[in-house]
Amino acid sequence: MLMKTAAQSLAEQLAALFAQRIRDRLLAPGARLPSVRLCAQQQGVSPSTVVGAYDQLLAQGLVEARKNRGFYVRDLPSVAVGSAQDAIESGANGVANLMLTVPQRYAPLNATALIRGMFKGVSNKPQPGMGVLPKEWLQSTFLATAVRRSCSVEALNAFSLQYGEPAGDSGLRRALSTKLAGLSIQAAPEQIITTVGATNALDVVSRTLLRAGDYVMVEEPGWAIEFARLDSLGMRILPVPRRAEGPDLEVMARYCEAHKPKLFVSVSVFHNPTGFCLSPSSAYRILQLANQHDFHIVEDDTYSHFAPEHATRLCALDGLQRTIYVGGFAKILAPNWRVGYMAAPKDLAERLLDTKLLSTLTTPALLEKALAWCIDQGQLRRHAERIRTQLDGARARSVKLALAHGCTFASDPVGLFGWVETGVDTDALSQRMLDEGYLLAPGALFHAQRTPSSLMRINFACTQEAQFWKTFARLRDEQLGKATSVAK
Known part of the structure; x- marks a missing residue:
């Protein structure tokens, strides 16, 4: 929360808040900061305060201003991988087109942000984006x-x-x-x-x-760290859409013909x-x-x-x-x-x-x-049985709360994670939830080409509390209201 103090102006506090998130990789390279007016509304300050904060971030080299587009977190030039959907839509010229749509490298935008957030601890609240069970479990x-x-x-x-x-x-x-x-x-x-x-x-x-330059097929959506890890080794990522029964076999076959992964x-x-x-x-x-x-x-x-x-x-x-x-x-x-x-x-x-x-x-x-x-x-076996029973209960409670707050599930809720349809851009939502002390896992993180997504991954063990879902619903509805007013 920003507060008026003699030691630090509101603009300095706001700049420090964004700077810390950028350095902790909680704001991804290439991410767009909220507009001046929106940020002022969110933080309860004047637009001039936001302008002053953004000017400080510019001076520190942490963001860049793009004419008529806003302020973006700085990143080195990168090239993103093409979508596997291109392979499906390429028709008779599928192999030839596929060779054009898959570039040399995949550049991850935010592969480590979730892990850094897990290690740093954004608050003492249960974290819906966590990839592990709570330590008390x-x-x-x-x-x-x-x-x-x-x-x-x-x-x-x-x-x-x-x-x-x-x-x-x-x-x-x-x-x-x-x-x-x-x-x-x-x-x-x-x-x-x-x-x-x-x-x-x-x-x-x-x-x-x-070896560097080799092609590797990886399921999409998939684990963001795997995309980043392979990229760091110089591999060429071939994203394969994951369906309910398994990977898209037609896309895999085309990749095999075109690239010999x-x-x-x-x-x-x-x-x-x-x-x-x-x-x-x-x-x-x-x-x-x-x-x-x-x-x-x-x-x-x-x-x-x-x-x-x-x-x-x-x-x-x-x-x-x-x-x-x-x-x-x-x-x-x-x-x-x-x-x-x-x-x-x-x-x-x-x-x-x-x-x-x-x-x-x-x-x-x-x-x-x-x-x-x-x-x-047999200690591990008995421990795992207890965890599965506990997780079944947590999943039931989490699913009930998600549905009650207007969400749906893009796949059947099983295991540790839920793949949740929110109806809004979860990249933007994740930044607002961070203000409330919650670390989300937006859907864009799980795709080779980071594009806006309305999906998010939740950890059932960490989303059993009604307070999280109330906060989520309030901020989602604010985001929907803003989108509606812009459309009008």
């Missing part, structure tokens, strides 16, 4: 017990004073092999490699199989952000394409702990021939333990291990041994 007594069992003097000396096993703790890899068998994925311990979280596993796969990145079960699960028929056809066009598939099963074991997984059908399975425990157990893993084809395991060793050497044995105990003793 994850609290347990068995984690401390698991660590203590690995902390005897002899054990600490054994694995603290030397590097660990290159592929990861052997006990954990045996436990993971058994766990994967429950998902019908047959992976021997020697096919499993532990990593510093699931994101590191995805990075190891990319660095092993790809090396990799397809997929979330088969409880896809982020839609919650879709892959159908068996789609899985079969994806594997046919992979064999026909010689590309690998990395299956990110981050949300497996929330999903039924019988859900269709590409790695189970393929038997780890062209597929690589990636999993982790940050969503369900201990985010800061940073334990992830991959299960790979036998002929790729050594190459992937070499890449891991070049990037991180070995992974910490202490937490891997503790995690193995949690799995072997």
